[in-house]
Amino acid sequence: MTGRAGAAGLGPVTADQRDPELSPDMFAGPAKLRRLTSMLRALPIGVTENVLAGLAIVDGAARGRYRRAAAWAAAQGATGWAGHRLALAVLANHGRFVAEEALLGMDSTAALARDVVLHGADRLIAQPDGALLLGFHLGPPKTWLRLRALGYPVRFAGRLQASVGDPRWQAAIEAGTVIRLPDGDAPSRLAGLLQMRRLLRQGALVYVTADGPFGREAFRVDLPGHPLIVRHGWLALRRATGAPTLPVLTWRDRGRRIIEIHPPLPAPLADAAADAAACRAQLTPLLAGYVRTHPAQCRWVAMPRWSTTAGRRPESAIDQGAAGAPDEQVAGG
Amino acid sequence: MNTETLTVVAAIVSRIVGQARTPAQPARDTRLSQGYLLDSVELLEVVIASEQAFGITFDEQVDFRPGTFETLGSLVDLVERKRAEQGRSA
Numbered sequence: 350m351t352g353r354a355g356a357a358g359l360g361p362v363t364a365d366q367r368d369p370e371l372s373p374d375m376f377a378g379p380a381k382l383r384r385l386t387s388m389l390r391a392l393p394i395g396v397t398e399n400v401l402a403g404l405a406i407v408d409g410a411a412r413g414r415y416r417r418a419a420a421w422a423a424a425q426g427a428t429g430w431a432g433h434r435l436a437l438a439v440l441a442n443h444g445r446f447v448a449e450e451a452l453l454g455m456d457s458t459a460a461l462a463r464d465v466v467l468h469g470a471d472r473l474i475a476q477p478d479g480a481l482l483l484g485f486h487l488g489p490p491k492t493w494l495r496l497r498a499l500g501y502p503v504r505f506a507g508r509l510q511a512s513v514g515d516p517r518w519q520a521a522i523e524a525g526t527v528i529r530l531p532d533g534d535a536p537s538r539l540a541g542l543l544q545m546r547r548l549l550r551q552g553a554l555v556y557v558t559a560d561g562p563f564g565r566e567a568f569r570v571d572l573p574g575h576p577l578i579v580r581h582g583w584l585a586l587r588r589a590t591g592a593p594t595l596p597v598l599t600w601r602d603r604g605r606r607i608i609e610i611h612p613p614l615p616a617p618l619a620d621a622a623a624d625a626a627a628c629r630a631q632l633t634p635l636l637a638g639y640v641r642t643h644p645a646q647c648r649w650v651a652m653p654r655w656s657t658t659a660g661r662r663p664e665s666a667i668d669q670g671a672a673g674a675p676d677e678q679v680a681g682g
Numbered sequence: 683m684n685t686e687t688l689t690v691v692a693a694i695v696s697r698i699v700g701q702a703r704t705p706a707q708p709a710r711d712t713r714l715s716q717g718y719l720l721d722s723v724e725l726l727e728v729v730i731a732s733e734q735a736f737g738i739t740f741d742e743q744v745d746f747r748p749g750t751f752e753t754l755g756s757l758v759d760l761v762e763r764k765r766a767e768q769g770r771s772a
Contacts, residue, residue, distance in 0.1 A: 530722075534715055535714075535715050535720055535721050535722040535724075535725050535751070536715070536722070536725065536746075536750070536751040536752070537722075538722035539722045539725045539726060539729070539742075539746070539751060540742050540746060542722055542723065542725075542726045543726065543729065543740070543742035543746070544742060546726075547742065564721070564723060565721060565723065565724075581723055582722075582723045582726075585723045585726055585727055586726075589726070589730050
């Protein structure tokens with residue numbers, strides 16, 4: 350069933366509805382690929398995705414990523430031709446997700462709502478006093494934007510490299526639709542974290558990713574091949590605000606974009622270690638199940654571009670080359 | 683400056699970062715990001731703990747200026763300014 354936000358407090362989506370602050374052309378995709386994505390922007394999405402999928406496979410083979418993907422595929426139990434297919438699928442989907450990152454083929458906000466199937470919408474509607482929506486670097490990007498296109502007033506907190514130096518983002522930043530957590534020193538990021546706290550206290554839905562390159566490690570979810578490193582920023586915010594935390598997973602299925610809102614994590618505990626343990630206990634089977642079911646859509650777990658070595662300081666994680674990582678990032682560090 | 687405020691704020695920071703990262707002799711000019719190696723989330727925790735300890739509420743849109751979190755002393759100054767403001771409005 351396609352999700353549509355006709356519930357109390359949320360307006361219905363119309364065919365030509367545009368997000369008042371955000372339009373697809375404001376999203377340029379990874380910096381290193383902007384020239385390429387700008388050239389592809391005018392083409393139909395099916396063509397651009399296939400072009401980028403093919404380029405990702407070729408690029409992956411040239412840079413040694415195929416070997417990494419194949420090793421990860423083997424860790425999932427896929428060997429022989431099955432392993433070969435899975436490794437190629439991981440690389441190809443990386444290319445397709447680059448297209449999604451840049452919103453290629455999307456000419457309006459309404460286009461973002463097309464073909465989206467939302468499960469668990471009732472859990473979103475059941476949070477009238479706001480919530481943290483917890484995303485992961487699993488599956489295609491820009492989940493928060495798809496939820497906004499469906500009519501949910503989701504705010505996004507992340508690095509938002511696309512907004513740097515682009516005045517079109519000013520309205521969205523001033524409205525608190527997006528909260529920048531910039532690269533740089535801790536005080537620069539603190540303002541964004543405090544804004545998130547204020548918005549959560551005011552009853553907003555704030556989307557943030559739990560994992561990624563930035564921030565001190567809170568815990569890790571052990572998965573075949575590579576662990577998923579969960580950072581500590583969102584945990585601090587949920588303890589500070591008491592905000593319900595809803596894990597959000599997403600994947601592509603035969604041309605449809607599936608978004609699944611999961612039941613809330615346990616209520617925050619005052620003790621940080623106990624709270625992290627409780628969250629880990631609920632998240633581990635959820636994330637392990639996702640990787641088992643959608644391994645080809647797990648590029649950032651299969652080939653992380655940030656350190657997964659235990660005990661690294663946040664600065665080290667940043668130094669490990671977050672450049673090229675998706676724009677969405679964890680609140681922390 | 684109230685030395686008691688400095689003592690309390692220093693204790694808050696030390697509790698959050700742990701003894702291993704607490705400088706041997708913290709002082710007003712001890713830098714938060716370099717001296718204590720505070721990251722942004724730890725700074726958030728310091729802000730929240732300071733609010734609880736002193737019964738104040740910060741507004742990030744008004745209270746935080748460049749340099750507010752540069753040193754222990756600049757943070758103490760902010761706390762004292764906020765206490766004075768909220769004491770006047772009480």
